[in-house]
Amino acid sequence: MNDKPLIDRYRPWEVALIYAGIAVFLFFVLSPFIEGFLVSLKPLERLFSTPYSFWPEVASFDAYVRMWTTVPDLPRYIFNSIFLASVITIGVLILVVPAAYAFARFDFPGRGVMLGLFLAVNMFSGAVLLIPLYRLMKAFGLLSTYWAMIVPGIAFLIPTAIWLLRTYMLRIPRELDEAAWVDGASRFYTMRRVIIPIAMPGISVVGITTFIGAYAQQFIFALTFNSKSEFMPLPVGLFGFFGRQEVVWNELMAACFVGVLPVMVMIILFQRYLVAGLTAGAIKQ
Amino acid sequence: MLSDRTGRLFALGLVAPALLVILGVVAYPLVDSINLSFTNAALKKTYDFVGLANYEKIFSGNFASVIVRTFVWTFFSVALKMLIGTAGAVLLNAAVPGRALFRILTMPPWIMPIAIGIFMWGWMYNGQFGMISGLLQNAGITQGPLALLSRGETAFWATIVTDVWVGVPMVTIYFLAAIQAIPRDLYEAAWVDGANRGMRFRRITFPLMVPSALTMSMLSLIFTFNSFDIIWILTQGGPSGDTTTMIIDTYRTAIGSYKYGEGAARAVLICFFLSLFSLAYFRVVSRLNRGERL
Numbered sequence: 001m002n003d004k005p006l007i008d009r010y011r012p013w014e015v016a017l018i019y020a021g022i023a024v025f026l027f028f029v030l031s032p033f034i035e036g037f038l039v040s041l042k043p044l045e046r047l048f049s050t051p052y053s054f055w056p057e058v059a060s061f062d063a064y065v066r067m068w069t070t071v072p073d074l075p076r077y078i079f080n081s082i083f084l085a086s087v088i089t090i091g092v093l094i095l096v097v098p099a100a101y102a103f104a105r106f107d108f109p110g111r112g113v114m115l116g117l118f119l120a121v122n123m124f125s126g127a128v129l130l131i132p133l134y135r136l137m138k139a140f141g142l143l144s145t146y147w148a149m150i151v152p153g154i155a156f157l158i159p160t161a162i163w164l165l166r167t168y169m170l171r172i173p174r175e176l177d178e179a180a181w182v183d184g185a186s187r188f189y190t191m192r193r194v195i196i197p198i199a200m201p202g203i204s205v206v207g208i209t210t211f212i213g214a215y216a217q218q219f220i221f222a223l224t225f226n227s228k229s230e231f232m233p234l235p236v237g238l239f240g241f242f243g244r245q246e247v248v249w250n251e252l253m254a255a256c257f258v259g260v261l262p263v264m265v266m267i268i269l270f271q272r273y274l275v276a277g278l279t280a281g282a283i284k285q
Numbered sequence: 286m287l288s289d290r291t292g293r294l295f296a297l298g299l300v301a302p303a304l305l306v307i308l309g310v311v312a313y314p315l316v317d318s319i320n321l322s323f324t325n326a327a328l329k330k331t332y333d334f335v336g337l338a339n340y341e342k343i344f345s346g347n348f349a350s351v352i353v354r355t356f357v358w359t360f361f362s363v364a365l366k367m368l369i370g371t372a373g374a375v376l377l378n379a380a381v382p383g384r385a386l387f388r389i390l391t392m393p394p395w396i397m398p399i400a401i402g403i404f405m406w407g408w409m410y411n412g413q414f415g416m417i418s419g420l421l422q423n424a425g426i427t428q429g430p431l432a433l434l435s436r437g438e439t440a441f442w443a444t445i446v447t448d449v450w451v452g453v454p455m456v457t458i459y460f461l462a463a464i465q466a467i468p469r470d471l472y473e474a475a476w477v478d479g480a481n482r483g484m485r486f487r488r489i490t491f492p493l494m495v496p497s498a499l500t501m502s503m504l505s506l507i508f509t510f511n512s513f514d515i516i517w518i519l520t521q522g523g524p525s526g527d528t529t530t531m532i533i534d535t536y537r538t539a540i541g542s543y544k545y546g547e548g549a550a551r552a553v554l555i556c557f558f559l560s561l562f563s564l565a566y567f568r569v570v571s572r573l574n575r576g577e578r579l
Binding site: 006007008010014015018019021022025026028029030031032033035036039047048049051052053054081094095096098099101102103105106107108109111114117118119120121122123124125127128129130131132133134135136151152154155156158159162187188191212215216217218219220224233234235236238239241242249252253256259260263264267268271 | 291292293295296297299300302303304306307309310311312313314315317318321369372373376377379380381387389390391392393394395396397398399400401402404405406407408409411413414416418419420422423450453454472473476482507508511513514518532535536539540545548549552555556559560562563566567
């Protein structure tokens with residue numbers, strides 16, 4: 001029964017200790033979700049009563065029904081979040097795939113400086129550059145449009161994507177490019193028909209990493225550059241709950257769960273790529 | 286083919302679109318920030334050059350204490366992320382049944398919109414009815430409501446805890462990958478030589494994790510220094526400025542009070558600190574790449 005290598009065998013008390021440690025760790029990570037879910041099941045008047053009870057005495061899914069009338073734009077927010085993250089991801093990939101290929105393969109003047117420049121962008125968050133960005137968006141008339149969230153979203157995700165993909169492309173043997181060249185393929189054809197297909201696993205990793213970045217960080221640009229409800233992504237749309245007289249916590253929690261569910265399921269399915277992306281980003285190749 | 290003249294032009298053509306976006310959306314605003322920081326720009330259409338006035342104003346005000354607070358906040362947040370992340374990675378690496386599931390369960394805070402997770406924390410910290418205050422009262426540890434976010438000291442730590450919560454999954458998974466990249470032979474050889482588990486951690490896992498840990502803590506330092514969403518949603522920098530970090534103060538000044546010039550001066554200072562961190566980061570990374578000991 002116990003076919004584990006000896007080195008991996010634990011004494012019973014060690015197993016107990018490991019599980020206890022994991023339990024504490026996961027409790028820290030998951031407690032807001034557990035509490036949030038239980039809150040979404042509690043009727044509001046129960047929520048605002050003392051003494052506190054962790055488990056709902058009366059559980060109902062009312063909040064999940066009522067939230068659609070309290071926040072009529074909720075479907076729109078959910079759509080906007082996914083839409084913005086998708087457009088940003090596509091935009092980043094279109095810009096980054098050729099650039100990463102160039103950095104991985106070609107020697108050209110200013111190469112080192114440019115690579116350094118891309119990396120340096122990583123240290124600035126959008127929050128630091130908010131004022132000039134606001135002026136820029138205003139000058140181009142982009143305030144309160146999808147573009148106001150897409151353009152900065154793309155710009156700040158380019159550097160990591162280039163870095164990851166370049167690392168991946170460095171591992172593709174140069175002989176492939178040269179063979180295609182000898183066979184008479186143009187440079188562009190070589191990139192499109194030889195390199196990109198081979199780099200597809202790397203491109204998927206970069207795609208999913210970028211999507212998560214674009215999805216998780218939807219707040220400050222949307223909060224500052226957009227004031228129209230119809231363009232708001234989920235986090236900013238739901239932030240509106242806090243502006244009311246009394247925060248309807250159970251519906252807010254319900255809306256949070258329903259709002260992130262589609263993307264959560266998708267990302268969990270792709271989690272292998274996610275971990276691969278993070279590992280490839282490790283500075284040592 | 287790869288570095289003749291047309292090859293070079295081709296490569297420049299491939300890089301140009303991404304480069305233009307970065308120049309337009311990051312480099313130009315950076316220059317504009319520096320420019321604005323010497324002016325009295327505000328809502329009105331025109332503005333004048335005011336020299337160093339904005340910087341003088343900053344340092345005659347309470348910004349020095351904001352800087353100190355930002356560093357303390359960042360330090361504790363990064364340190365806790367590294368500590369908990371290491372513990373999590375070691376635990377999730379243990380060969381016990383269920384670990385694949387445990388790894389997936391670690392991810393949610395990382396892969397959902399940060400703001401959504403913070404809404405949940407907002408309730409956890411609710412003084413009257415939230416979970417933390419509720420459980421502590423039920424256990425008889427505190428008498429009466431514990432409004433964590435309305436007292437300076439507790440709000441400071443509460444925002445740190447939430448920031449750690451947001452950052453821990455990524456650090457954990459990254460460290461886990463680093464541990465798994467350590468060749469198994471090393472452990473087996475040590476095991477054959479009679480090294481116990483604690484010794485194997487001290488002598489193999491820990492030293493071999495140092496490069497990843499350094500890289501991650503530098504990156505984490507930069508991210509954490511830039512942290513905005515968490516504090517803004519939980520406290521907006523309050524109560525009475527006790528959770529106001531440099532980013533929050535900049536946002537307040539520039540976007541809240543429309544003092545673009547004064548806000549830009551604050552932003553320039555943030556950029557200055559960030560450049561120092563990045564410089565340190567690049568040094569660490571390039572040394573690691575050359576395989577030098579630090």
